[in-house]
Amino acid sequence: MSERIVELEVLRFNPETDAEPRFQRYSVPCMNEWVVLDALNHVKEAIDPTLSYRWSCHMAVCGSCGMMINGEPKLACKAFLRAYDGVIRVEPLANFPIQRDLVTVIDDFITKLKRVKPYLVPKSDQPVEAGEFRQTPAELKRYKQYTLCINCMLCYAACPEYALVPKFIGPAAISLAHRYNEDSRDGGREERQQEIASGEGVWECSFVGACSEVCPEHVDPAGALQQVKIRSTVDWYQEHLMPWSKK
Amino acid sequence: MAKSNKPIVWGLFAAGGTVTAFITPVLVLLTLLPVVGVMPELLVYDNLHAFAGHWVGKLLLFGVIFLVLWHAAHRLRITLHDFGVRADSAVAVIVYLAAAAGTLAAAYFLLRI
Amino acid sequence: MSANGKPYIREVSRYRWYFSSPRYLRYMAREVTCVFIGLHALILLVALRRLSEGRDAWEAFLQNLTGPAGVLLQLVILVFAVYHSTSWFNVTPKAMPVQVGENFLPGGVIIGAHYAAWLAVTLAVLFLAGAF
Numbered sequence: 001m002s003e004r005i006v007e008l009e010v011l012r013f014n015p016e017t018d019a020e021p022r023f024q025r026y027s028v029p030c031m032n033e034w035v036v037l038d039a040l041n042h043v044k045e046a047i048d049p050t051l052s053y054r055w056s057c058h059m060a061v062c063g064s065c066g067m068m069i070n071g072e073p074k075l076a077c078k079a080f081l082r083a084y085d086g087v088i089r090v091e092p093l094a095n096f097p098i099q100r101d102l103v104t105v106i107d108d109f110i111t112k113l114k115r116v117k118p119y120l121v122p123k124s125d126q127p128v129e130a131g132e133f134r135q136t137p138a139e140l141k142r143y144k145q146y147t148l149c150i151n152c153m154l155c156y157a158a159c160p161e162y163a164l165v166p167k168f169i170g171p172a173a174i175s176l177a178h179r180y181n182e183d184s185r186d187g188g189r190e191e192r193q194q195e196i197a198s199g200e201g202v203w204e205c206s207f208v209g210a211c212s213e214v215c216p217e218h219v220d221p222a223g224a225l226q227q228v229k230i231r232s233t234v235d236w237y238q239e240h241l242m243p244w245s246k247k
Numbered sequence: 248m249a250k251s252n253k254p255i256v257w258g259l260f261a262a263g264g265t266v267t268a269f270i271t272p273v274l275v276l277l278t279l280l281p282v283v284g285v286m287p288e289l290l291v292y293d294n295l296h297a298f299a300g301h302w303v304g305k306l307l308l309f310g311v312i313f314l315v316l317w318h319a320a321h322r323l324r325i326t327l328h329d330f331g332v333r334a335d336s337a338v339a340v341i342v343y344l345a346a347a348a349g350t351l352a353a354a355y356f357l358l359r360i
Numbered sequence: 361m362s363a364n365g366k367p368y369i370r371e372v373s374r375y376r377w378y379f380s381s382p383r384y385l386r387y388m389a390r391e392v393t394c395v396f397i398g399l400h401a402l403i404l405l406v407a408l409r410r411l412s413e414g415r416d417a418w419e420a421f422l423q424n425l426t427g428p429a430g431v432l433l434q435l436v437i438l439v440f441a442v443y444h445s446t447s448w449f450n451v452t453p454k455a456m457p458v459q460v461g462e463n464f465l466p467g468g469v470i471i472g473a474h475y476a477a478w479l480a481v482t483l484a485v486l487f488l489a490g491a492f
Contacts, residue, residue: 015365071380097367105367138462160384163372164328198248203257206325208387209451223454229257230455236254267397268448271441273482275400275434280491281426288490290422292415299411312404319398326391331375349405356408 006030006039006081010051011091013098021098023089024048030081036090037065037076040102053102060216063152066093067102073157073214094157109153112169115195116177121188133185146179146224148217155211155221161204168204169196171211175224181231197232205229256321256343263318266311299360312353320346390447396440399433449474 006028013021026047028039037055044051055065058077065076068091070084081088096104122133155171156162162170177196181189196202205225212222238245277287288294298304320342327338378384403425410421424430452474453467486492 013368015363015367017363018368019362019364021368021370094370095372097369099367138459141462141464142459160329160372160377160387163377164374193250194248197250199251199253200248201251203251203253206329206391207451208384209454210381210383210387212454213383220454222451223457226451226455227457229254230261232250233254233258233261236250236252237258264444264448267441268445269478269481270485271397271400272438272445273485274404275438275441276482277485277489277491278422278425279431279434279438281422282431285491287486290489292411292418294490295411295418299408308404308408312401312408315397315401315404319394319401322391322394323398326388326394329378329388329391333374349401353405353408356405356412359412360408 007087009089036079063150066152073154112173118176123187139184143182158210158214171221175221178224259317260321263314316346393440393444
């Protein structure tokens with residue numbers, strides 16, 4: 001086990017005393033196999049207990065330690081120190097307001113997530129005795145990758161359209177809507193379309209593709225959004241040119 | 248919220264993007280060939296005039312110009328927004344009107360051939 | 361400005377945001393192809409007009425197009441057009457995934473099919489136009 005001194009440059013902000021954020025430098029003795037989150041934990045425990053940041057699982061499942069590391073949205077628990085040379089710059093997730101230090105205000109995302117109904121809306125009410133809603137492996141595979149989303153919001157930090165147009169519902173929420181739309185047991189697509197096919201929905205996406213590049217779970221939100229655009233376009237033509245085909 | 252009417256312009260953008268991806272490079276190549284001494288027979292006046300005079304040729308040329316213009320117009324609208332131009336409605340009117348004017352002009356020229 | 365107890369909002373420059381990451385620059389390069397694609401559509405329009413004006417007009421037009429300025433312009437258009445084509449085909453598996461039985465076709469197959477079709481269309485147009 002070898003050790004090295006890592007220079008961390010962390011964006012600090014205290015809303016009670018600071019007019020704007022500033023960088024603070026820490027020299028942290030780190031083990032080679034540590035991730036950025038380990039270094040932050042060491043700072044908190046041994047150097048500066050006032051440093052605030054979110055984390056929980058330390059294994060890329062909970063999605064709470066998203067932050068900008070050298071300008072790139074990353075999970076701090078998945079960003080290995082050995083991948084970086086020199087000073088490592090750590091900032092709160094881009095495109096979200098800073099609550100304190102590395103902690104951001106995520107209410108906007110939570111509100112949008114609720115709007116798209118990211119849960120199964122059964123086609124019809126069915127008594128429990130009727131049994132499970134069954135699904136073939138092919139039907140499962142159709143949407144499986146989107147279930148891997150951990151709501152870490154790295155895709156929002158990477159999305160320039162979300163930065164420029166804050167009302168945009170954004171990558172994760174729309175791909176989760178798509179996940180349920182693609183589910184053979186679901187009947188809620190029309191309700192979700194009211195949100196994701198609106199002016200604040202998928203049409204604000206210009207397919208930059210950054211969301212998919214930064215996703216730590218290898219979900220492809222950019223793909224989901226293009227599929228939603230195509231499906232919504234087909235819908236539009238059906239509704240306007242063939243009104244009799246209304247389902 | 249109400250569903251958006253963007254599918255009209257986006258559908259044309261996507262169709263045009265596909266058409267232009269397949270054929271714009273070869274069309275440019277075609278008019279570059281004479282420079283290296285290869286004259287495609289189609290570019291000879293009589294041949295091209297006959298091609299554009301036939302209704303199949305007219306339809307092909309019209310379809311290509313229409314879709315490619317709409318593709319370029321819609322993407323230009325997005326690009327201007329990305330460069331910081333916020334008057335999206337005004338930009339939309341201008342670029343789509345320009346594309347429509349170009350499309351009409353194409354029809355006019357084709358009908359005169 | 362002094363501390364106000366509220367969250368801090370970092371402004372994003374609406375004019376310079378794309379300089380903050382190479383992936384944004386690649387994206388902007390892709391978007392800017394539309395200028396050259398549009399320019400080419402205009403050249404086609406002018407070509408139709410000259411063609412409708414008769415033999416002399418057409419031949420003068422072709423002369424211009426194959427002059428130094430015309431060639432330079434067309435070479436630039438060609439570069440952007442090819443960039444458009446590759447960037448368009450490379451994302452087809454995202455927009456149009458194909459599920460066969462249980463599994464999705466590998467993206468490479470869908471992209472490859474598009475490149476093969478692109479090559480076929482290119483050769484067919486060149487052949488039909490009598491370039492061989």
